[in-house]
Amino acid sequence: MALEDFAPEMDRCSSCSYCKWIPFDQVKSWRFAKNCPSIAYHNFNSYSARGRYTVARSLLRGQSDCSETVKKIVFTCLTCGSCDVSCKICRYNLEPLEMVRELKFSLVEQGHELEALREVRESYAAGKNTQGKSAGSRGDWASDLDVPRIDEQPMPVLFHAGCRLSYDKELQESARTAVQILQGAGVEIGIRGDQELCCGGRLYSMGYRQEFESSAEANLAAWAEAGVKTIVTSCADGYHAFKRLYPRLGSQVEVLHTVELIDRLIQEGKIKFRSQVPLTVTYHDPCHLGRQGEPYVPWDGVEKKIMEQIVVYEPRRPRYNGAWGIYDPPRRILESIPGLRLVEMERNREYSWCCGAGGGVREAYPEYSQWTASERIAEAKASGAEALASACPWCERNFKDAVQAQNGGMKIFDIVELVQMAM
Amino acid sequence: MPLSKELYRALEDIVGTDNLSDDPAVLDSYRYSLAHTAIHLGPYFDTFTPRGAAVLLPGSTEEVQAIVKLCNQHKIKFKASSTFWSAQGYPSTENTLQLDMRRMDRILEIDEKNMYAVIEPGVIGATLQAEAMKVGLNTHLPGSGCSCSILAGATSYFGSGPSNLYGGWHYDNLLAMEWVMPTGDLFRTGSLGSNCGWFCGEGPGPSMKGIARGFLGAKGAMGVFTKCAIKLFAWPGPEILPVEGTVPAYGVSLPELFRAYTLAFPSWKAWADAAYTIWDAGIGYLAHRQFNMFGRDLKHAMVKILTDPTKTLGDLEQLLQDPEVQRVTEESTRDFQIVLAGMTPRDIQWQDSVLDEILARTGGWKVEAMNSPEINPWMLLYLIRLGHKNLNLVFGGSYDGCFGMLGAADFGAANAEEAGLFKKKWEKHGAIVAAGGDCMMGPIGGQGGGGTCLWENFTCFDPYDRFSTEGTLEFFNTCTEFGLEKGWGVGMEKWNDQARGPDGRTPPKEVRDKIHRSHPQPSAFRYQHRIRETFNPNDLGDAYYETLEE
Numbered sequence A: 001m002a003l004e005d006f007a008p009e010m011d012r013c014s015s016c017s018y019c020k021w022i023p024f025d026q027v028k029s030w031r032f033a034k035n036c037p038s039i040a041y042h043n044f045n046s047y048s049a050r051g052r053y054t055v056a057r058s059l060l061r062g063q064s065d066c067s068e069t070v071k072k073i074v075f076t077c078l079t080c081g082s083c084d085v086s087c088k089i090c091r092y093n094l095e096p097l098e099m100v101r102e103l104k105f106s107l108v109e110q111g112h113e114l115e116a117l118r119e120v121r122e123s124y125a126a127g128k129n130t131q132g133k134s135a136g137s138r139g140d141w142a143s144d145l146d147v148p149r150i151d152e153q154p155m156p157v158l159f160h161a162g163c164r165l166s167y168d169k170e171l172q173e174s175a176r177t178a179v180q181i182l183q184g185a186g187v188e189i190g191i192r193g194d195q196e197l198c199c200g201g202r203l204y205s206m207g208y209r210q211e212f213e214s215s216a217e218a219n220l221a222a223w224a225e226a227g228v229k230t231i232v233t234s235c236a237d238g239y240h241a242f243k244r245l246y247p248r249l250g251s252q253v254e255v256l257h258t259v260e261l262i263d264r265l266i267q268e269g270k271i272k273f274r275s276q277v278p279l280t281v282t283y284h285d286p287c288h289l290g291r292q293g294e295p296y297v298p299w300d301g302v303e304k305k306i307m308e309q310i311v312v313y314e315p316r317r318p319r320y321n322g323a324w325g326i327y328d329p330p331r332r333i334l335e336s337i338p339g340l341r342l343v344e345m346e347r348n349r350e351y352s353w354c355c356g357a358g359g360g361v362r363e364a365y366p367e368y369s370q371w372t373a374s375e376r377i378a379e380a381k382a383s384g385a386e387a388l389a390s391a392c393p394w395c396e397r398n399f400k401d402a403v404q405a406q407n408g409g410m411k412i413f414d415i416v417e418l419v420q421m422a423m
Numbered sequence B: 001m002p003l004s005k006e007l008y009r010a011l012e013d014i015v016g017t018d019n020l021s022d023d024p025a026v027l028d029s030y031r032y033s034l035a036h037t038a039i040h041l042g043p044y045f046d047t048f049t050p051r052g053a054a055v056l057l058p059g060s061t062e063e064v065q066a067i068v069k070l071c072n073q074h075k076i077k078f079k080a081s082s083t084f085w086s087a088q089g090y091p092s093t094e095n096t097l098q099l100d101m102r103r104m105d106r107i108l109e110i111d112e113k114n115m116y117a118v119i120e121p122g123v124i125g126a127t128l129q130a131e132a133m134k135v136g137l138n139t140h141l142p143g144s145g146c147s148c149s150i151l152a153g154a155t156s157y158f159g160s161g162p163s164n165l166y167g168g169w170h171y172d173n174l175l176a177m178e179w180v181m182p183t184g185d186l187f188r189t190g191s192l193g194s195n196c197g198w199f200c201g202e203g204p205g206p207s208m209k210g211i212a213r214g215f216l217g218a219k220g221a222m223g224v225f226t227k228c229a230i231k232l233f234a235w236p237g238p239e240i241l242p243v244e245g246t247v248p249a250y251g252v253s254l255p256e257l258f259r260a261y262t263l264a265f266p267s268w269k270a271w272a273d274a275a276y277t278i279w280d281a282g283i284g285y286l287a288h289r290q291f292n293m294f295g296r297d298l299k300h301a302m303v304k305i306l307t308d309p310t311k312t313l314g315d316l317e318q319l320l321q322d323p324e325v326q327r328v329t330e331e332s333t334r335d336f337q338i339v340l341a342g343m344t345p346r347d348i349q350w351q352d353s354v355l356d357e358i359l360a361r362t363g364g365w366k367v368e369a370m371n372s373p374e375i376n377p378w379m380l381l382y383l384i385r386l387g388h389k390n391l392n393l394v395f396g397g398s399y400d401g402c403f404g405m406l407g408a409a410d411f412g413a414a415n416a417e418e419a420g421l422f423k424k425k426w427e428k429h430g431a432i433v434a435a436g437g438d439c440m441m442g443p444i445g446g447q448g449g450g451g452t453c454l455w456e457n458f459t460c461f462d463p464y465d466r467f468s469t470e471g472t473l474e475f476f477n478t479c480t481e482f483g484l485e486k487g488w489g490v491g492m493e494k495w496n497d498q499a500r501g502p503d504g505r506t507p508p509k510e511v512r513d514k515i516h517r518s519h520p521q522p523s524a525f526r527y528q529h530r531i532r533e534t535f536n537p538n539d540l541g542d543a544y545y546e547t548l549e550e
Helices: A003-012 A037-042 A049-060 A068-075 A082-087 A096-109 A115-127 A135-142 A162-167 A173-184 A201-206 A209-226 A236-249 A258-267 A328-336 A366-382 A393-405 A415-422 B005-015 B024-028 B061-074 B125-133 B150-156 B190-194 B209-213 B268-281 B299-306 B313-320 B323-331 B345-362 B376-385 B389-393 B409-427 B466-486 B509-517 B522-535
Strands: A157-160 A230-233 A254-257 A280-283 A302-306 A310-314 A341-343 A387-390 A411-414 B054-056 B078-081 B097-100 B107-111 B116-119 B174-180 B186-188 B224-231 B258-264 B286-289 B335-341 B398-407 B440-443 B453-461
Touching (some): A003 A049, A003 A096, A049 A068, A049 A082, A049 B024, A068 A096, A068 B024, A082 A096, A096 A209, A115 A201, A115 A209, A157 A173, A162 A173, A162 A236, A162 A393, A173 A258, A173 A415, A201 A209, A201 A236, A209 A236, A230 A236, A230 A258, A236 A254, A236 A393, A258 A328, A258 A415, A280 A328, A328 A341, A328 A415, A366 A393, A387 A415, A393 A411, A411 A415, B005 B061, B061 B078, B061 B097, B061 B174, B061 B224, B107 B125, B116 B125, B150 B209, B150 B224, B174 B209, B186 B190, B258 B345, B268 B335, B268 B345, B268 B409, B299 B313, B335 B345, B335 B376, B389 B398, B389 B453, B398 B409, B398 B466, B409 B453, B409 B466, B453 B466
Parallel strands (some): A157 A230, A280 A341, A280 A387, A387 A411, B054 B097, B078 B097
Antiparallel strands (some): B107 B116, B116 B224, B174 B186, B174 B224, B258 B335, B286 B335
């Protein structure tokens, strides 16, 4: 795709502003009705999906240049996809999330990358990770684990830790815990250790299409070599990359998030809880596991019109609107933990508020990123929760940082930590 | 023409650096395509409203006053908009300062006892409704839907919608208001002007509603409304709507005190008789001919798509072949939707029995397919929250209404079939969606005696397609001719022709004067000219405030 391919959408977007709010049917209060952190923080129309459509059109037509303001408009999009869900309440022929990704690709390919994101790209080029760390230390998190390395011992099930869990020392315990829980339940699983590569998902959301493709191709080749049939990850970004983006490049590997597998193992009686966890917990749906965690459906078709002017697609185009994301497995896990009380935030499932870490925003706009996280913490507090659990290390990192900046007030967990506490 | 550095700095001093922009790309996100939606002119292919000189995000009444005073000092036009729903909220001359009222979005008070809310411009229908429901109250939502500013509908337009029947039009619900006049002076109307609170728009204190609003609202051309009180009405439902279902097929089930029906009738006369009798009997909470907006031939197939999260528009043709869909479509030819809300269980039983009696007398019936568990909760939620309004645009991306015969139920009902057939013939030209001719939608009742109904015949087209957009314009031109020939008057397709021309700018004075002179009541515009001269001496608004000099 190219930005020009979205020209029809730029004209067909009616600037209705649904993209600025959660689905209206779900509005429960004034306080938590907004969906898009970007427009909520910056306020000008340009920072919403409707505005980005018009900015893209303005650039395409040469009516404006790629000023610093334009770069900010484009790169403050978290690519969280909340606009996409709300837009598609009423529209079947717009893809605002795809358009803004294309807008990022377009700017990067024209040489308009952000300095902060250039550092991430260079980190990937040097060490195949997004954290500015050496490739050789990537497997350190698992150095004390008795788990096969699939590059030495081919195995059908691979646990992919991802860049954040591999290098973030405060969080990586949950990767170890996930592997141990799965092994304890009888799952034969391997890792790649220091051979593991970035999934490329975050690079993709920052506008680095080429780097994503090279990462995906390298991963797919390594998996094929090791006979990997199933990949398990605790990272929602990785999950999305493997589940939704890799199939475009031919991947046929089964993709599971850790919570899906743990949920299955609990139902099969292979994980049993023995301890009470007396906590009131709310669950944060990571964007890339929830609304963007829908299965990939191949499609290669064209637009056509029926009834003279109704825009449809031949063949029927798959619709990604958050309906079929991964929402229930993490909730079933939490509800099955003895003593734990699950409460919902006002914005949940497909219309969750983003953690603020995505799309390169954490790296490029830290203040705005932290504001986004602190809004979610406020919502968690309003739900009556003592703790917020998520299923993505990027969310967890951003929330921990926001809570620390506020001097506490909310405990932050990865779900696997709560599972371990209950075992 | 860019703002001078001096003026930019002066504006920056008022709103702060982060709340002002003259970046061309930002300004382009504050332009509106005239190949678009409910603008009641055109449509004009690949034409946009003029680029503003700058966009400002004021955060307080004081900031608005300071901006407006500066505009007077420099003789710069300004235009405020809250939610930017249609072209009416956008400038019609170059170099206008655009005020985006988004930051002023607080609900300042909900007075439960006196049943009103005090709101700022950025408060949308959905959030006010959600907060009002927590104290057993509700707000009328304009037909443009719950995404729109409640203050804008009340102060600057007329705010008609499905709850007209019970909640009135929004200009009726407007109580006291705070108005930054076109000179920058502050005016507090009604009871607020006498320091008696917000409870009344007319007094004790100055009643300036007619002056400030003008004919059908000043649409941002006469200063800025920064706060208003809006009348609320009873909500006998839960504090939070218990919404269920898979996106986008959300629904709500409220069986104890609520009913949602699609009623259909054997003739248009029976349809109108039922509308009058519902008003006379005092039943009903919401009433709207809603889903007919998809078209007489498509409406049930569309309902099937919208209530099934696995379906898309790509399923439409197949659904239209389904004999059951065809049967329900035929059964629903002359229909409207109604929601009954009982204040007590006895009340809802009584309303139900009254409705049955009305149906018996008029020969009408409830469309049973719309009572299915898949559809009925969706229909109820749709009408209560009005959060799917942009289904207006679902087909090709754009729509506008034609005809829009506004009046008592008999007026529209007597002419609906002819208007529908007229459109159906045009659908064969290929420029607009072939939906069955009759795509008329609008509210039922709302004023004494069962009027007023609005018969807005939705015309859907593709704004990206020159043939479609220009063909729609040609169709609308013939609608106007046909409406005049039939004595229905100029249809809503031309309502704003006096405010904006084919280039998106204010039309020449002679064009505007000609339109105003041909109006049934041109003196209203002469009077408004006097008002404009007095209250807006530097003429810093645009032609959406309609004036006639002589």
